[in-house]
Amino acid sequence: MELVAIVISLALLQYSVFGMLVGKARGTYEIKAPAISGHPIFERYYRVHMNTLEQLTVFIPAILIFGYFGNAAVAAGLGLVFLVGRVMFLLGYVKDPAKRGPGFLIGYIPTVVLLIGGLVYAVRAAL
Numbered sequence: 001m002e003l004v005a006i007v008i009s010l011a012l013l014q015y016s017v018f019g020m021l022v023g024k025a026r027g028t029y030e031i032k033a034p035a036i037s038g039h040p041i042f043e044r045y046y047r048v049h050m051n052t053l054e055q056l057t058v059f060i061p062a063i064l065i066f067g068y069f070g071n072a073a074v075a076a077g078l079g080l081v082f083l084v085g086r087v088m089f090l091l092g093y094v095k096d097p098a099k100r101g102p103g104f105l106i107g108y109i110p111t112v113v114l115l116i117g118g119l120v121y122a123v124r125a126a127l
Helices: 002-028 039-068 072-095 101-126
Strands: none
Touching: 002 039, 002 072, 039 072, 039 101, 072 101
């Protein structure tokens, strides 16, 4: 489970970096708090940050369940794919929101695998 803990820590660090990018964009485009709109590029960074938060609410429990009841190394590997997908999502979304799809899918599919796999492993352990 150490590998799972490392990947979760990296995911939280990534989320924190995305938050810093929002703060930087807020300053660059002069968006005064608490506003969350005003310049399209700022809004893209903000949406990436919020979407990542939304994804983490499923990803973190899913990777923990899969890692505990299934295979921690596989869970960590899927988690690394999730992290790469999130970076691709950020780069695509900021450049052009229409280009966010591949990064989203590369991050979302591992989460679904972790969630369903974790459920299957947990049910098997319960029986």
